[in-house]
Amino acid sequence: MKPGTLSSFLKRGAIWGFIVLELIFFSLAGEFLALSDKAFMDLDNMLLLLKQSAPIGIIAMGMTIVMINGNIDLSVGAIFALAAIILLDSLTWPIFAGLGDWVIPVSWGMALLVGVALGALNGLIVWKTGVDAFIVTLGAMLGYRGLVFMYNGEQPTSHLNWTLVDFAEAQFLGLHTATWFLLAVTAAIWVLMTRTVHGRNAYAIGNNREAAVNAGIRVGPHMMINFMIIGFLAALSAVVFYSESGSVNPNDGQLYELWVITAVVLGGTRLTGGAGSVISTFGGVLAIQLLRKGLGHIGADTSTVNLVIGLILIAVLFLDRQLNVKGKEELKI
Amino acid sequence: MTEQSPALRLEGITKTFPGVKALDDVSFAVMPGEVHALMGENGAGKSTLMKVLGGIYQPNAGRIVVGEEQAVMTNPLEAKSKGIVFIHQELSLAEELSVAENIYLGELPRKRFGMVDWTTLYARTDAILDKLKVGFNARTRVGALSIANQQMVEIARALTVDAKAVIFDEPTASLTDAEKVVLFDVIADLRSQGVGIIYISHRMEEIFKITDRISVLRDGQYRGTLETAQTNEDEVTQLMIGRKLDLSRNASHHELGDVALEVRGLSCGTLYQDVSFEVRRGEVVGFYGLVGAGRTEIAETLFGLRDPSAGTILMDGEEVRISSPVDAIARGISLVPEDRKGQGLVLGMNCRDNMTLPQVDDLKAGPFVADGAEIAIFDQYRDKLDIRTPGWKQMVRNLSGGNQQKIVIGKWLSMHPSVLIVDEPTRGIDVGSKSEIHNLIRDLAAQGYAVIVISSEMPEVLHVSDRIVAMYQGRVMRSFTSDEVTEDSLIQAISGITPDKVA
Numbered sequence: 034m035k036p037g038t039l040s041s042f043l044k045r046g047a048i049w050g051f052i053v054l055e056l057i058f059f060s061l062a063g064e065f066l067a068l069s070d071k072a073f074m075d076l077d078n079m080l081l082l083l084k085q086s087a088p089i090g091i092i093a094m095g096m097t098i099v100m101i102n103g104n105i106d107l108s109v110g111a112i113f114a115l116a117a118i119i120l121l122d123s124l125t126w127p128i129f130a131g132l133g134d135w136v137i138p139v140s141w142g143m144a145l146l147v148g149v150a151l152g153a154l155n156g157l158i159v160w161k162t163g164v165d166a167f168i169v170t171l172g173a174m175l176g177y178r179g180l181v182f183m184y185n186g187e188q189p190t191s192h193l194n195w196t197l198v199d200f201a202e203a204q205f206l207g208l209h210t211a212t213w214f215l216l217a218v219t220a221a222i223w224v225l226m227t228r229t230v231h232g233r234n235a236y237a238i239g240n241n242r243e244a245a246v247n248a249g250i251r252v253g254p255h256m257m258i259n260f261m262i263i264g265f266l267a268a269l270s271a272v273v274f275y276s277e278s279g280s281v282n283p284n285d286g287q288l289y290e291l292w293v294i295t296a297v298v299l300g301g302t303r304l305t306g307g308a309g310s311v312i313s314t315f316g317g318v319l320a321i322q323l324l325r326k327g328l329g330h331i332g333a334d335t336s337t338v339n340l341v342i343g344l345i346l347i348a349v350l351f352l353d354r355q356l357n358v359k360g361k362e363e364l365k366i
Numbered sequence: 367m368t369e370q371s372p373a374l375r376l377e378g379i380t381k382t383f384p385g386v387k388a389l390d391d392v393s394f395a396v397m398p399g400e401v402h403a404l405m406g407e408n409g410a411g412k413s414t415l416m417k418v419l420g421g422i423y424q425p426n427a428g429r430i431v432v433g434e435e436q437a438v439m440t441n442p443l444e445a446k447s448k449g450i451v452f453i454h455q456e457l458s459l460a461e462e463l464s465v466a467e468n469i470y471l472g473e474l475p476r477k478r479f480g481m482v483d484w485t486t487l488y489a490r491t492d493a494i495l496d497k498l499k500v501g502f503n504a505r506t507r508v509g510a511l512s513i514a515n516q517q518m519v520e521i522a523r524a525l526t527v528d529a530k531a532v533i534f535d536e537p538t539a540s541l542t543d544a545e546k547v548v549l550f551d552v553i554a555d556l557r558s559q560g561v562g563i564i565y566i567s568h569r570m571e572e573i574f575k576i577t578d579r580i581s582v583l584r585d586g587q588y589r590g591t592l593e594t595a596q597t598n599e600d601e602v603t604q605l606m607i608g609r610k611l612d613l614s615r616n617a618s619h620h621e622l623g624d625v626a627l628e629v630r631g632l633s634c635g636t637l638y639q640d641v642s643f644e645v646r647r648g649e650v651v652g653f654y655g656l657v658g659a660g661r662t663e664i665a666e667t668l669f670g671l672r673d674p675s676a677g678t679i680l681m682d683g684e685e686v687r688i689s690s691p692v693d694a695i696a697r698g699i700s701l702v703p704e705d706r707k708g709q710g711l712v713l714g715m716n717c718r719d720n721m722t723l724p725q726v727d728d729l730k731a732g733p734f735v736a737d738g739a740e741i742a743i744f745d746q747y748r749d750k751l752d753i754r755t756p757g758w759k760q761m762v763r764n765l766s767g768g769n770q771q772k773i774v775i776g777k778w779l780s781m782h783p784s785v786l787i788v789d790e791p792t793r794g795i796d797v798g799s800k801s802e803i804h805n806l807i808r809d810l811a812a813q814g815y816a817v818i819v820i821s822s823e824m825p826e827v828l829h830v831s832d833r834i835v836a837m838y839q840g841r842v843m844r845s846f847t848s849d850e851v852t853e854d855s856l857i858q859a860i861s862g863i864t865p866d867k868v869a
Contacts, residue, residue, distance in 0.1 A: 228734045230726045237723060240714040247669075247709055248723040248777070249695040307714045 048300055048316035051349070052323060059327035066331040073330050080207060082319075082326055087211035088113075090318040091270040092289065093296045094222040095263030097314040100297055101226070102259050103239035103306030104159065104166035109267040110289035111177035112151050116268035117281040118184050120144040121192045134196045145268045151177060152264020156257030166256075174290065181283050191280035201277035214273050218266060223311040225262075235259060240307030295346055296321050371434060373398040373562025374419075374450065374531040378428035381414055388414040391428070392588045394581045396531055396562035401553060403573045403594070404566045405606055406583035407796035412566055415583070416535060420452055421445040432530050443472075449530030453520050455539055461509030466491035468508050469523045494522045498552055514545035521552060532556060533564040538572060539794070542657045550576055568796065569823070570599045582606055607798040622832075623647030624682070626816035627699075627785045629668075632677030637663040638840035641677070645785065645816040650807060652831030653820045655860045660840040661820045662704055665787045668818075669701040670694040681784070695724055700778035702771070704789040704820075710774040711762050718744040718758035721777050747776035751806060768799025775806065786810060787818045792826060804830050824853065838862040 056074060063073040071078065092109050099106050120140050123129065129136040155173050159166045184190070201210050208216075226232035238245045238252050246252055275281055300317030302309025321342060328338045372395035381389040389411050396402040406412050417423040419430065421439030430437045432448050439445040442452075459468050466487050467474070475483040475490070491504035500518045502511060508519060517537060524532055534553070538546050553576060557563060565577055573580060574594060582589040582605045589605050628644040638660030645651045653661045666672045668679065670688040678685050681697055688694045694701070703709035711720055722729065722740045729736045729743075744758045751772045755765055762770055771791065778786060791807065792800040807830050811817050821827045827834055834846045836859035843859040 230730050230735055233719065233726050233735055237712045237715060237719070241708070241712045243709045244712050245723070247671075247691055247701065247703060249690075249692045250723070251692065307712075 047349070047352070048313050048320060051299075052316060052320050055320065055323045055327060059323070059330055062331050063327075073327065078326075080204075080209065080212070082322055083212040083215070084209040085326070086318050086322040087209075087215040088270045088274045089289065089292050089296060089321070090215045090315065091218050091273070092263070092267050092293045093300075093314050093318050094218050094311060095259075095266035096293045096297045097300070097302055097309055097311055098222060098226060098232075098235055099166075099259050099263050100294075100302050100304065101239045101306060101309045102235045102256055103242065104256060104259070105170065105294070105304075106152075106155065106166065106260065106263050107170040107290045108151070108155060108173035108177050109263060109293060110286035111174050111181060112148050112264055112267040113271045113286035113289055114181045114281060114283065115151070115177055115184075116144040116148045117271040117275040117285065118181060118190045118283075119147050120272050120275055121190050121279065121281055122184075124192045124194050124197075134194075137194065137197055137200075141272050144272050145265055148264040148266075148268025148271075149261050150264070152260040152262070152267075153257060155264070156260030159260065160253035160257050178287075185283065187283060189280050189282045193279035194276075197276045198279065201273065211273050211277075214269065218269070219311060219315050222262075226311050231255065231258065236307060238306075292321065295342070299346060299349055370397060372396055372431070373400075373433065373560075374564075375431040376415075376419075376428065377431065379415065379418060379425045379430070380427040381418055381423055381425050388586050389418070389425070390586045392583065392586075393428075394588060394591055396564055398530075398560040398562050399557050400579065401557055401563045401565055401577045403577040403580040404564050404583065405568075405573065405580060405602060407606055407798055410583040410606070410796075411586040412583060414586075416452070416533060416566070419445065419450055419533065446527055449528055451524035451527065451529045451532045453517070453524060453532065453534045453537055455536040457513070457516050457520060459508050459516055459519060461507070463508060464504065465495070465502060465506050465508055465511075465519055465522075466504035468519055469494070469504075469526060471523075473526075490526075491522070494525050497525065497555075498522055512545075513540050514542070514548070517541070517549070518552070529556075529561055531562040531564065533566070535566045536568070536794075537565075538567065538569065540657070544656075546572070568794075570602070571825075573602075574599070584608065603797055606796075620648055620812050622649050623814060626682065627668075627818075628680040628683075629664075630678045630680070632664070632667065632674050632679065634660075634663055634667055634672055634674050636840070637672075638837075641842050643835055643842065643845065645818055647784070647814050647816050648811050649832045650811045650817045650819055650830050652827040652834045653818065653837060654822075654824065654827045654834055654856060655837035657822060658839075659837040659860065661837055662789055665701055665789050665818070665820060668694065668699055668785075668787060695781065695783075698782075698784035700781065700783040700786050702774050702778065702786070702788040702791065704793065706767070706770055706774060706794075711770060713761070713763040715762065716759050717748075717753070717755050717762055717765070717773055720762050720773050721747060721758075721780065723777060725781055743780050744776075747780055750779075751776050752802070766799065767795040768802060771795060771799075771803060772806070775803075779810070783815070785816045785818070787820070789820045790822065791819060792821075792823070800826075824856065827856075828853070836860050 059073045092113070096106060096109065123140040123143050124136055129139060132139065151173070155170055158164065158169045203210050205213060226235065234245065234250050234255050237248070237250060238255055242252060271286070296317040297309070297314050298304065298317070299320055300310065300313035300315070302314060324342055324345070325338050328341060333341070375395040377393050379389055379392045380387070392411070392415060404412055414423065418425050421441045421444050424440070430439070432450065437448045437450070439448060460471065469491050470487060475486040477483045488504040495503060498518055498521065500515060502515060508516060511519065537549060541549060553563060565573070567573055577594050579591050580594055580597065580602055581591040582602065584606060592602065592605070623646055625644045626647050630642050632641045633639045641664060643651065653664070655661055663672060667674050668688065670690040670693050673689065679688060680686065686697055688697060688699070707713060712723065718740055721744050726735055726740070729739045741758055747753070748755065753769050753772045753776065755769060762773055765773070788807065791803050795803065804826070807817060807819060811832070819827065819830055828851065832848055834848070834851055834856065836843045836846065836856055838860055839862065843862070846856065
């Protein structure tokens, strides 16, 4: 075996091994500690888990490409909330009254458009000013959240459209609508990152920006496109989720950026850019949702869940670092 | 140095990594007051040996003896306390701190309650700086110093301990000729104080100028020690690579074509002024000068990375405007940059992806990357340039410097440029690969490419160029054909001495 093969296998497969470990642990622990009689690995429970993974998962796919590209987007939670408000509010606008249920695609389109526009604004600022994406989107996070509050004050925005609720609650081939969206987005982003020129260039820019510039790659537009994609996905996540729930609080989506980044990092994408995989991010999303659900299953409360996830994140990154360091020493002769 | 005991002795050092024997029974000794060169191609085991000496790696077998005592080191600090000190190729200084703070970093003299004793600190530092005869003082901010002076800070740091052996790792890599002289003086000083010096460098002139003996490593094995005074470059090279090397001059024997690139009165602020030259198809034009003479900046302007403040660029007789690398590439100008790893390669990508980086967009099939076409291009240029790699999936970071450079060159050749600019083609590349790169540049000219080579190594410029443009402080001093150039006239030109003044 070549040096480094084992560690690179461990690195790539780590997240899936972790998921299997979680499943085994919660199934066994569930036997003794569970509050309900239902087994943890019950099919319905697992299907529900996939559905619940969707809001974070859809955004995480966008975050993966933004992070591979060497940037980060902290404004996704605010974009998520703003898109939700646009969706629910516009369903009731008098000018659309004559449309009947055709208002649904119009409202969806508007919410998604807002997401793309806010993302484009982020990207444009990062591109044209050269200010670090962390700072730009930190500002955007506060600013966009401000817009959310300006819209309706502290009041929740609510509207239930039953056609929409039926669509969102539907199950096709056993999977919920939200799950299908998550899978479709994962597949689309996977193709984008592995099969297209844009994806290849995103890796190159994240790994060595100067070399990318010297190869004639237009760095700015690529970054802007990625911010537009993540803006679109943050809005899509909101649209899918609030079609069903029908009510959004101005504080919704807070800390989403951190959950999303946690999932992406657990999946092995580097904060410094240039490396990462969409499929592993999917694993990271599942791993987090499994933890939240599993700990709930055995009776832990939310604060315990957060504590455990925090510890595991640090432990995983520590492990990853150890494996990386080892790999390097073996290679450097 | 007859009955003296060595300053540093290595006995049978062996270090293995899983699957590789990086060092195999290496033994040699450095006497006090001796400058001992350690040579070997990249991958010969020099860096591993240094890490063993620095306490970063533990040897699997063998021992290190400093003075009379066996030294076992488990970390760099311990190595330093035993009197083994390193001057690294890459400087590791805190730029925002003062010279004194850098020199005593981690061991600042203290008063009560852990307060820093600034008076003692500055006094001690200035005492050391006086010995080195440098033009800055203990309070200077390190970030404000030139690279050469920063290196002096590193050396000063080495002198704070009672050094038995000082190891210089490629110390002249980023120094100008004048700065080198100062460095060599310091080394001579150390030697006269009875310190044993290990000097690692690829540059033969330096080795023969300042060292007493030369030890050679090849493939992790010790290949012998030569007395510098009784050997020559050929013998050393042969020992290093196990074969002979041809480094004669090499002017074109083929007919030159039309003028591919012409530059008239090009200026860029204070970086360079009024530069004019032309390059014909089939011709290699070498740019020679000191670091800071403006050569790299001209290359960057031609490649669209800098905007000129005046002057025109003509390609095939037609005036062009190049405001970005995208423009340059579209016009057929390619740049193999000075800093291969920082500017030329995406280290975390594989060989194929690096090779096809500028043209993935041209190759694509519909919306998707064209894997097959890309592999075909990689295979073609791997064979053409003799790039040694297990396959296209190999990460470029795992290749040797020479093969990495060939990937960068292949990247541009596959785009069929008309002008190829190569900045420091063999920096950090071992002797064997060096001559391969040189031959490659000659071949490219023979195939009709117009090639510009920028180099700080005179033998290299003389070897590959048909014409040499000598630069001094942002100006073209003189242009030589390969027939008329002599080493003396070239050195005078790049030192700012015009033929008129000489006469």
